[in-house]
Amino acid sequence: MRxxxxxxxxxxxxxxxxxxxxxxxxxxxxxxxxxxxxxxxxQVMAGARLGGEPAALPRTVGIDPVGxxxxxxxxxADDLLGRRVAVKPNxxxxxxxxxxxxxxxxxxxxxxxxxxxDGGAAEYTAVPARAxxxxxxxxxxxxxxAAVHSVPIALHMIRRGGGVRPGDAVLVTGxxxxxxxxxxxxxxxxxxRVIAGALEGEPTGELRDLGAEAVLSYGAQDVAGLPGAVRAxxxxxxxxxxxATGSGPLIEAALDALGWAGHAVFAAALPGAAVTVESRPFYxxxxxxxxxxxxxxxxxxxxxxxxxxxxxxxxxxAVHGLEQAGAAxxxxxxxDHLGKVVLQVRPExxxxxxKERSCPPPWTTSA
Numbered sequence: 001m002r003x004x005x006x007x008x009x010x011x012x013x014x015x016x017x018x019x020x021x022x023x024x025x026x027x028x029x030x031x032x033x034x035x036x037x038x039x040x041x042x043q044v045m046a047g048a049r050l051g052g053e054p055a056a057l058p059r060t061v062g063i064d065p066v067g068x069x070x071x072x073x074x075x076x077a078d079d080l081l082g083r084r085v086a087v088k089p090n091x092x093x094x095x096x097x098x099x100x101x102x103x104x105x106x107x108x109x110x111x112x113x114x115x116x117x118d119g120g121a122a123e124y125t126a127v128p129a130r131a132x133x134x135x136x137x138x139x140x141x142x143x144x145x146a147a148v149h150s151v152p153i154a155l156h157m158i159r160r161g162g163g164v165r166p167g168d169a170v171l172v173t174g175x176x177x178x179x180x181x182x183x184x185x186x187x188x189x190x191x192x193r194v195i196a197g198a199l200e201g202e203p204t205g206e207l208r209d210l211g212a213e214a215v216l217s218y219g220a221q222d223v224a225g226l227p228g229a230v231r232a233x234x235x236x237x238x239x240x241x242x243x244a245t246g247s248g249p250l251i252e253a254a255l256d257a258l259g260w261a262g263h264a265v266f267a268a269a270l271p272g273a274a275v276t277v278e279s280r281p282f283y284x285x286x287x288x289x290x291x292x293x294x295x296x297x298x299x300x301x302x303x304x305x306x307x308x309x310x311x312x313x314x315x316x317x318a319v320h321g322l323e324q325a326g327a328a329x330x331x332x333x334x335x336d337h338l339g340k341v342v343l344q345v346r347p348e349x350x351x352x353x354x355k356e357r358s359c360p361p362p363w364t365t366s367a
Contacts, residue, residue: 004325006058013324013329030070034143035066036342056116062125067173071285088300113125121345142316143316153294154179158183161241161288170187171238187310200218223252248273255282315339318341328341
């Protein structure tokens with residue numbers, strides 16, 4: 001089968017012929033139709049570590065495939081045979097205290113598909129059955145691939161930050177990326193008033209269409225004016241900050257935009273980034289800062305339900321064929337697009353692989 005393999009840095013990314021994996025006990029074999037292109041994979045290729053351990057190379061990349069279960073390793077996994085499914089990127093151990101409590105995002109022994117084991121940028125991938133979730137009917141595979149990682153994590157970030165109520169003000173920084181777009185849409189679906197923040201020069205024209213009440217721009221080296229700009233729209237500060245950039249200075253500025261007892265949640269970290277917090281106003285205003293790197297199984301189910309109901313519509317920046325993986329990863333590293341870059345392994349009828357799109361095609365839902 002064809003698979004996107006990496007043997008070293010990003011320059012070693014290539015499509016190669018490898019054996020079709022065989023599902024073991026408790027696993028399923030997924031015929032992959034589409035998979036997202038993620039910044040996490042780009043960081044791993046550049047040598048970043050996850051959980052203290054580097055990726056073992058060579059490796060098939062692809063953390064969030066979607067497709068159809070075509071074989072199983074037996075047992076309860078047989079119930080999934082023939083189902084359209086999405087694969088959860090973070091694979092919980094299933095046995096630690098956090099997994100037993102339904103807090104799979106905090107699993108102490110989780111691994112990541114496409115990093116610690118071969119991933120889904122391939123014609124087939126073998127994954128634990130507990131990591132696959134039924135995919136809503138009527139949602140095209142490329143659209144599902146754009147949602148399966150970002151929408152559940154966005155939902156988890158909101159829940160970790162105490163949730164939102166209708167009318168609450170929320171600031172989303174890094175709003176043009178896949179996670180930022182998802183957070184913007186999920187928070188809007190839950191009734192929040194969302195202020196979207198993006199780097200100067202990034203394409204922000206569609207952010208209001210995705211639900212943003214206001215759109216703010218900041219400089220790469222100048223974020224000091226962000227709190228004041230936010231308070232022009234939310235005088236008492238925002239209830240929640242969702243940061244999808246991992247920029248230390250930007251997170252610090254966003255903390256100053258929080259209102260009383262507000263929460264800030266970040267789900268990225270730039271190399272060497274540091275966040276400095278002045279302790280007195282932080283505790284005096286009852287603020288909380290959370291780190292988030294995964295989603296619970298409940299977030300996965302509920303995120304896919306939002307997708308099925310048409311309440312979120314993740315933008316697809318471009319769809320590339322598997323053979324154009326190098327171009328797809330290069331595209332994902334640029335700042336000139338909104339939303340997710342997707343690899344389409346098996347084209348669907350009427351699809352246009354290797355063509356850029358500003359947003360996904362429409363689909364019929366049963367709202």
